[in-house]
Amino acid sequence: MYQRKIPKEFYCTVDYALDIFGGKWKPRLLCIIANDEPIRYQKLKEQMENISDTALADSLKELQNAGIVKRHQFNEMPLRVEYSLTAKGETLIPVLNKISAWAIQNSSSSIYQGKHFKQIHQKAFQTKKNGD
Amino acid sequence: MYQRKIPKEFYCTVDYALDIFGGKWKPRLLCIIANDEPIRYQKLKEQMENISDTALADSLKELQNAGIVKRHQFNEMPLRVEYSLTAKGETLIPVLNKISAWAIQNSSSSIYQGKHFKQIHQKAFQTKKNGD
DNA sequence: CGGCATCCAAAGCGATACTG
């Protein structure tokens, strides 16, 4: 886990919120967890497709520290760990859907051509999670 | 303006939206413009309080390229330039308000102690802009 | 006044190797 030398500062509420669920990985991560919870580390990594362990572990830890995601460890052999949303995490879904809806309305359709884009988008933030 | 070596990719609609209005400066910038438009470059810089010209000019240019902010130049002496939201930019305000509302509900009250935080938050995303 | 060009420090992030 990287340690900042200069502490972060927030100047508006949006800054604060985006520190929790914004950035390079966390929107997609939340999208996948919301649709597939509880989900194991390896499956999460596969669905992220191009994330490193470093980035995945760090992102998950940040989401846990923010109380958005919970981690459940089964002390089996081999080890099994499952991630899912907390109640607070669930409250984020309508917010993400609002952002998603804006993006769909206000973008050129060309951005939807990437296959991963479509898949994840449809699964997660278009429809609310449908109970798996 | 920095040129990326590795092109950006988006995997979900939220990624796409946050590329437009997320990041370190743009939420606050939009907040200030929404409340004070049209607003001049220098005043914008003062209200941002700790932004460099490099970061401010780059952020403004990105917002212009995304069609969120418009620039109006008066060829007076000395030069005057004013920034304001486009119609598309206005559609972002409810989205930002939604994010802001979530942050207020789901955060410890301690984060509101910074004076800048309160000021900007109240002016911009709580109430819709009130016509100045 | 409203920027842009250059340079450099800080932060983000992947690859690899390793651990419980």
Place this chain on the structure above:
DNA sequence: CAGTATCGCTTTGGATGCCG
């Protein structure tokens, strides 16, 4: 299996100086 430690490259962004 589910991560962590270290390293180095990529990217961000502030300081300074310059220009129309």
